[in-house]
Amino acid sequence: MKTVNIKVACSSCNLRELCMPVGLEPGELQRIDDIVAKRRKVRRRETLFRNGERFTSLYAIRTGVFKTRVASQDGRDQVTGFQMAGEIIGLDGIVNDQHTCDAVALEDSEVCVMPFDRIEELSREVTALQRHVHQIMSREIVREHGVMMLLGSMRAEERLAAFLLNLAQRLHARGFSRSELVLRMTREEIGSYLGLKLETISRTLSKFMDEGLIEVHQRNLRILDPEALRRLITPAAC
Amino acid sequence: MKTVNIKVACSSCNLRELCMPVGLEPGELQRIDDIVAKRRKVRRRETLFRNGERFTSLYAIRTGVFKTRVASQDGRDQVTGFQMAGEIIGLDGIVNDQHTCDAVALEDSEVCVMPFDRIEELSREVTALQRHVHQIMSREIVREHGVMMLLGSMRAEERLAAFLLNLAQRLHARGFSRSELVLRMTREEIGSYLGLKLETISRTLSKFMDEGLIEVHQRNLRILDPEALRRLITPAAC
DNA sequence: CGTGGTTTTGATCATAATCAACGTCTGTGG
DNA sequence: CCACAGACGTTGATTATGATCAAAACCACG
Numbered sequence: 057m058k059t060v061n062i063k064v065a066c067s068s069c070n071l072r073e074l075c076m077p078v079g080l081e082p083g084e085l086q087r088i089d090d091i092v093a094k095r096r097k098v099r100r101r102e103t104l105f106r107n108g109e110r111f112t113s114l115y116a117i118r119t120g121v122f123k124t125r126v127a128s129q130d131g132r133d134q135v136t137g138f139q140m141a142g143e144i145i146g147l148d149g150i151v152n153d154q155h156t157c158d159a160v161a162l163e164d165s166e167v168c169v170m171p172f173d174r175i176e177e178l179s180r181e182v183t184a185l186q187r188h189v190h191q192i193m194s195r196e197i198v199r200e201h202g203v204m205m206l207l208g209s210m211r212a213e214e215r216l217a218a219f220l221l222n223l224a225q226r227l228h229a230r231g232f233s234r235s236e237l238v239l240r241m242t243r244e245e246i247g248s249y250l251g252l253k254l255e256t257i258s259r260t261l262s263k264f265m266d267e268g269l270i271e272v273h274q275r276n277l278r279i280l281d282p283e284a285l286r287r288l289i290t291p292a293a294c
Numbered sequence: 295m296k297t298v299n300i301k302v303a304c305s306s307c308n309l310r311e312l313c314m315p316v317g318l319e320p321g322e323l324q325r326i327d328d329i330v331a332k333r334r335k336v337r338r339r340e341t342l343f344r345n346g347e348r349f350t351s352l353y354a355i356r357t358g359v360f361k362t363r364v365a366s367q368d369g370r371d372q373v374t375g376f377q378m379a380g381e382i383i384g385l386d387g388i389v390n391d392q393h394t395c396d397a398v399a400l401e402d403s404e405v406c407v408m409p410f411d412r413i414e415e416l417s418r419e420v421t422a423l424q425r426h427v428h429q430i431m432s433r434e435i436v437r438e439h440g441v442m443m444l445l446g447s448m449r450a451e452e453r454l455a456a457f458l459l460n461l462a463q464r465l466h467a468r469g470f471s472r473s474e475l476v477l478r479m480t481r482e483e484i485g486s487y488l489g490l491k492l493e494t495i496s497r498t499l500s501k502f503m504d505e506g507l508i509e510v511h512q513r514n515l516r517i518l519d520p521e522a523l524r525r526l527i528t529p530a531a532c
Numbered sequence: 533c534g535t536g537g538t539t540t541t542g543a544t545c546a547t548a549a550t551c552a553a554c555g556t557c558t559g560t561g562g
Numbered sequence: 563c564c565a566c567a568g569a570c571g572t573t574g575a576t577t578a579t580g581a582t583c584a585a586a587a588c589c590a591c592g
């Protein structure tokens with residue numbers, strides 16, 4: 057486990073508009089700096105935490121991309137999300153003081169480690185932080201509602217279109233291109249997330265390409281016709 | 295909107311082992327009584343809150359059963375959960391100060407209304423309450439991971455078996471029979487929750503009956519062979 | 533420059549959706 | 563209390579969607 061003890065302030069972090077400090081006053085911001093105990097590097101394919109491990113901290117992603125996955129007894133597993141810079145992971149561990157999923161880095165990554173007892177302590181004093189913690193958890197619940205909608209009532213093309221648009225939108229919010237992106241995950245991981253097999257992902261991407269909606273070469277993807285993708289998701293929007 | 299202002303104490307509520315007061319000391323319990331502003335009755339088919347409504351409160355279910363559902367633009371909707379006595383609903387509203395799903399009573403029901411600003415205020419002082427609020431939200435996140443697993447990687451029979459066992463287990467925790475239960479929801483609602491059509495639910499129930507796993511007459515259901523249902527979910531558990 | 537993981541594409545199959553008809557229960561008003 | 567309408571549930575026949583099986587191409591990496 058690689059950790060770095062150099063203290064780096066949230067107040068000077070370029071993610072402060074996306075991450076934990078959102079909406080805090082300058083004075084409050086300084087206090088948040090204290091809860092980031094340290095940083096930790098996680099290399100590609102390594103786990104940040106695993107199902108069954110003791111829960112101690114939430115993690116703010118500084119760089120890189122993670123997937124979270126849950127496993128059933130018989131080995132099947134389900135990707136429950138892909139997380140990128142500024143997003144908080146580890147919330148699943150709070151309820152039983154142990155993690156219930158694995159967090160795996162999809163590329164070499166770095167996270168800020170925030171011991172949860174420190175968060176609880178500070179959020180008793182800093183109202184804005186308390187509110188923010190509640191919002192982060194609520195946002196995750198709402199996101200999962202969206203995934204349930206996806207998995208429960210959309211067809212393969214709709215799921216993939218929604219996935220690509222969501223990815224592009226989140227990357228754009230982080231200063232990347234609105235249309236060009238690199239898939240950090242395999243077709244199989246996308247499939248697991250969307251409840252489809254990797255062959256279906258591959259075929260559907262090819263279909264989107266034939267129709268001129270996107271351009272894909274390997275993991276590099278360009279969205280050519282975002283409006284057409286959006287129409288796929290909401291067909292009855294006449 | 296029917297509301298009742300008679301104050302009823304959590305401390306004397308028969309749900310105190312399941313609901314908001316879990317794990318609180320007697321002294322803390324009294325303070326929680328203060329956050330239950332009032333009760334509200336919701337009749338069958340009526341909504342407790344709707345997508346788009348201003349978020350003000352969390353609700354603890356006292357009696358009855360609810361479903362929550364999200365809707366896509368084009369009218370399709372997805373049931374995201376069924377909630378019963380002692381469970382807390384409304385968490386989706388925290389992030390944007392407005393609800394993002396509908397909560398519909400499946401039978402005449404009653405909830406305790408807990409204004410969220412009061413909860414936040416009190417949980418700054420009562421550590422056990424703060425912890426509990428975090429656990430409730432984390433538990434919901436973990437539950438939704440389970441639903442994603444269900445929807446993403448299980449077949450119709452597995453989904454329905456898991457659903458029935460989960461329902462029976464939760465009812466049993468509330469003092470009802472471990473094996474006998476009344477489905478408060480239609481086949482269509484079960485189907486929406488499980489990402490299946492109502493005909494598939496009906497057929498699969500019939501199949502379970504033919505195989506002697508359950509007995510169904512209308513909404514009345516008896517689990518005859520819980521072990522066999524469990525084996526359906528984890529086939530490779532040899 | 534090979535080796536293994538990843539991706540594409542084709543052929544076939546299985547599962548659940550769809551379409552359709554009928555049966556059954558519930559609740560409401562006469 | 564009964565009759566009726568409408569919602570709910572069951573079952574059958576057929577179809578569509580995506581899974582599975584298989585083979586080959588491609589790429590990244592050591």
